[in-house]
Amino acid sequence: MTLSEALSQGLQVTATGLIIVFGVLLILMLVMMLMKTIFYRPEDGNTPKKAEAPATGAPAEVVMDDSELIAVLTAAVAASLNTSTYHLNIKSYRRIDTFAPAWNKAGLRDVIDARF
16 A cells, blocks of 8 residues: 555545534534424413412511621531531631532532531
8 A cells, every 4th residue: 555545545534534423413413403492492471470479568588697697607517517606617708609510519528528
């Protein structure tokens, strides 16, 4: 086999592989679009809505000041660690995104567990 024949055969194998890969990706895309049209039902204005609770004048959200929130957080941490709140001192708090991947949550949990 000469060099030109080997290169042409390699090019054919490469082109065939690329065509197969992109063909399968196209088929997967079409299947996903078909599944979306079959199983997805958008909410439109014609569907009956649940009856809303009558307004009683109370606010929908419970508003807590920081001292109450820190007390609740301290109690929750103490309960999860099976210890007294006397041994804990929460200096600050911040909300963590719930959209973090599982490996990120596992790493965060390892760091928290290593501190106690």
